[in-house]
Each structure stands twice: as structure tokens, then as C-alpha cells.
Amino acid sequence: MGQLPHRSIQSLSRRHGPLMLLHFGKVPVLVASSSEAAREIMKNQDLIFASRPKMSIPARLLYNCRDVAFAPYGEYWRRIRSVCVLHLLSSKRVQSFRRVMEEETSLMVEKIRSSSTGVINLRDAVASMTNDVISLVSLGKKSGGGERNFHRIIAELEELLGVVPLWEYIPWLSWMRRFDGVDGRIERVAKALDQFLESVIEEHRVRERSECDGDELDFVDILLDFQRENENGSGSSVDDDTIKAIILIKIEERDLEKMLYLKAVTKESLRLHPPLPLLVPRELTQDTKVLGYDIVSGTRVLINAWAIARDSLLWEKPEQFYPERFLETNIDYKGLHFELTPFGSGRRGCPGVTFATTVYELALAKLVYNFDFELPNGVKIEELDVSESSGLTMHKKFPLLVVVSPRTC
Numbered sequence: 570m571g572q573l574p575h576r577s578i579q580s581l582s583r584r585h586g587p588l589m590l591l592h593f594g595k596v597p598v599l600v601a602s603s604s605e606a607a608r609e610i611m612k613n614q615d616l617i618f619a620s621r622p623k624m625s626i627p628a629r630l631l632y633n634c635r636d637v638a639f640a641p642y643g644e645y646w647r648r649i650r651s652v653c654v655l656h657l658l659s660s661k662r663v664q665s666f667r668r669v670m671e672e673e674t675s676l677m678v679e680k681i682r683s684s685s686t687g688v689i690n691l692r693d694a695v696a697s698m699t700n701d702v703i704s705l706v707s708l709g710k711k712s713g714g715g716e717r718n719f720h721r722i723i724a725e726l727e728e729l730l731g732v733v734p735l736w737e738y739i740p741w742l743s744w745m746r747r748f749d750g751v752d753g754r755i756e757r758v759a760k761a762l763d764q765f766l767e768s769v770i771e772e773h774r775v776r777e778r779s780e781c782d783g784d785e786l787d788f789v790d791i792l793l794d795f796q797r798e799n800e801n802g803s804g805s806s807v808d809d810d811t812i813k814a815i816i817l818i819k820i821e822e823r824d825l826e827k828m829l830y831l832k833a834v835t836k837e838s839l840r841l842h843p844p845l846p847l848l849v850p851r852e853l854t855q856d857t858k859v860l861g862y863d864i865v866s867g868t869r870v871l872i873n874a875w876a877i878a879r880d881s882l883l884w885e886k887p888e889q890f891y892p893e894r895f896l897e898t899n900i901d902y903k904g905l906h907f908e909l910t911p912f913g914s915g916r917r918g919c920p921g922v923t924f925a926t927t928v929y930e931l932a933l934a935k936l937v938y939n940f941d942f943e944l945p946n947g948v949k950i951e952e953l954d955v956s957e958s959s960g961l962t963m964h965k966k967f968p969l970l971v972v973v974s975p976r977t978c
């Protein structure tokens with residue numbers, strides 16, 4: 570599979586077709602690489618494809634998969650997802666985070682403006698702003714000191730969630746665990762995360778809540794309220810580990826309406842560089858047929874959204890960055906168009922779409938409004954290295970260094 574499995578799977582599917590059944594050790598894995606196959610899995614048969622496989626690394630790091638993204642399909646998942654969607658990720662709630670987003674994107678612009686070096690690492694500037702927005706709305710405080718360290722741990726968590734160890738699929742290779750160092754990293758990260766989240770929860774518990782306006786509550790406040798309501802009411806209890814697991818998946822993720830070109834640029838960026846190229850693995854819970862092939866219950870499912878978004882049968886000049894293509898079509902990434910699903914679709918589709926795209930578009934709008942950008946040392950745009958790094962989420966491998974100059978008009 571190599572470091573970039575979406576690329577290896579794409580070349581395999583070019584030879585063997587858009588629906589392949591692979592065997593990772595003993596585990597059957599169905600790989601979908603066409604929009605028809607993706608529609609079949611995420612829409613027509615969504616219910617029986619809505620579970621997640623139990624994988625040992627997420628289980629250890631995410632409190633036995635008590636987070637929304639890795640929890641198996643069922644009542645527990647339905648309950649915590651609805652808390653996230655209703656209280657944290659709805660359009661109304663995202664609008665209430667708007668002030669934080671405005672302030673942090675303006676602060677990013679000011680930092681860039683006052684930088685004396687002239688050459689800016691844009692990748693890190695945007696990542697740091699996104700981390701600050703997410704820290705503020707989730708934890709109620711900004712990155713700094715201990716939290717900076719926390720962002721390093723989160724980066725390591727993200728990397729570990731993307732590791733697919735051989736011993737996961739081939740049990741007799743489990744002796745390798747003693748030598749590959751993965752277990753040690755998992756234990757270190759799990760401990761550091763737990764200590765940090767414990768302290769955040771404790772701080773929120775002892776903090777006096779003044780006449781708090783509902784909109785000022787952060788994610789942890791809301792989850793603690795949910796915990797209290799469940800203790801007093803008839804619902805089943807929500808313990809601290811559940812709260813920690815839910816916070817983690819939120820953090821890890823990290824008058825625009827009229828700006829059509831800007832929206833087209835967002836779509837084109839997500840088409841060419843979806844942060845989760847293979848989405849999040851699913852698991853089939855019932856025997857079925859997909860595009861005429863029999864698939865047995867328990868099969869894992871990967872959807873190569875990256876390959877579908879570059880399929881030459883669906884896209885003209887698919888490798889070219891050409892935002893204008895979206896000015897002439899209504900295709901978007903909200904889960905209804907299976908040629909573009911960077912956020913997945915159906916029951917397990919990403920509930921953070923509005924949150925993510927609002928921050929992204931606001932940051933982009935402020936950057937292009939305030940600055941002109943050039944690549945340093947006369948490098949041409951076609952020469953820019955856009956290689957990807959490995960992990961659960963895909964990042965640009967090398968920093969994006971740019972020379973900025975303030976716009977005068």
C-alpha cells in the first residue's frame with residue numbers, strides 16, 4: 570500500500586475496476602473508486618454500510634471508540650452524534666462562533682502584516698489560526714504554553730490514527746508489536762491526552778459560571794451540561810471518558826454567500842486535495858450485493874474519494890486546478906454529488922462541514938483581500954511542490970512559503 574494508499578489503490582483500480590475486493594490478511598476490504606459505487610454505499614445502502622470497524626489504535630486512543638467518528642453504528646452513536654449536531658455543529662451554532670472566527674482570522678492577517686521577514690509560511694499561519702479557533706470554541710481558551718504542547722500531541726494522534734499496522738490484519742505477526750515502537754507511542758500519546766483533557770474538564774467544573782449567555786459557552790461547557798442533564802433525567806449516564814472522546818474528535822479535525830469565485834476555489838481545493846482521501850473506513854453489517862457483486866457482512870469498506878474526484882470520466886482536465894469549472898455547475902461537497910465527497914455522505918457523513926468551510930472561506934477571503942502573494946526566489950506556480958504527507962488526514966508535505974505584499978486598493 571505504501572505511504573499514500575489512495576494512490577496505490579487508484580492504480581490498482583485502473584487495472585481491476587471501480588469495485589475491488591482486497592484481503593488485508595484475513596480481513597476482506599471492499600474498495601470503491603467510482604461515483605456509482607460511492608452512491609451505492611453512502612446513499613442507496615447507507616444503513617447497512619453505516620458502521621465502523623473496530624481498529625485497535627483508534628480504540629486505545631479514543632476511549633474504546635466512544636467518539637462520534639469511530640463508534641459503531643447504534644443507539645450510543647446516534648445519541649452522541651445528535652448532541653454534536655444540535656448543540657455544536659448546526660448552522661446556528663457555527664454562526665455563534667462567528668465572532669471568534671472573525672477575530673482569529675483578523676489576528677492572522679495582522680501577524681502576517683507585521684512580520685519582518687517578508688517570506689511567510691502560509692501553511693503554518695493558517696494551521697495555527699485554525700488551532701486557535703478550535704481551541705477557543707472547544708476548550709474556551711486559546712493555544713499557548715501547555716496547549717501548544719497539546720497541539721503537538723494532537724498532531725501525533727492524527728498520525729497514529731492513520732497507521733495501519735500489519736499485526737492488525739495478520740494476527741500471527743503480533744510479535745512485531747514489541748519491536749515497531751507503535752505501542753510505546755500509543756501509550757505515551759494516550760496518557761498525555763488523558764492528563765490534558767482531565768485538567769480541562771476539572772477547570773470547567775470549578776469555574777464559576779457568571780451570567781453566561783448561551784452563545785458564550787464552549788464545547789466542554791455544553792458537554793458537561795449534557796452530562797448533568799443525563800444524571801438528573803432518565804437518559805443513561807455520560808461519563809468523563811465519553812466527554813473526552815467527543816472533545817478529541819472535534820479538536821482533531823480542525824457575506825461569503827455572495828463570493829462565488831471564492832466558493833469555487835474552496836471546492837476545487839477540496840476536490841484535488843481532500844484531507845481524508847479514503848474517508849473513514851466503514852463496515853458492512855449485513856450480506857448484500859453491490860453493483861452485481863456479492864459482499865459478505867463484516868467486510869470493511871474504503872471509498873477512494875480522492876480518486877473519484879480525479880476521475881477523467883467525470884472531470885475535464887482532472888489534474889488541473891481550475892476553480893472556474895464550479896461556476897458552471899451546481900456540484901458541491903455537501904454529500905449529494907458522489908463525484909465530490911471530501912466530507913463523505915449519508916448517516917456517517919461529516920457533521921463539521923459548515924464549521925470547516927466557514928473558517929476556511931473566511932481565512933481565504935481575508936488573505937486575498939489584504940495581500941498579494943508570490944512564490945519566493947522567482948519560483949513559478951507550476952513548479953510548486955504539492956506532495957502529500959501520510960496520516961489519517963493528508964497534509965501538504967512541505968511548507969507553503971510565500972512572499973506577501975499588502976494590497977493597496
Ligand code: HEM
Pocket residue numbers: 611637638639650653658818819822823843844845848849910911912913914915916917918919920921922924925
Ligand atoms: C476540511 C475539513 C474536514 C473534512 C474534509 C472532514 C471530512 C470528514 C469525513 C470524510 C468524514 C467521514 C465521512 C464518512 O464516513 O462518510 C468525517 C467525519 C466526521 N467529521 Fe469531519 N471533516 C472536516 C472537518 C471537521 C470538523 C471541523 C469537525 C468538527 C468540528 C468534524 C467532525 C466530524 C465528525 C464528528 C465525524 C464523524 C461522523 C460520524 O461518524 O458519524 N469534521 N469528516
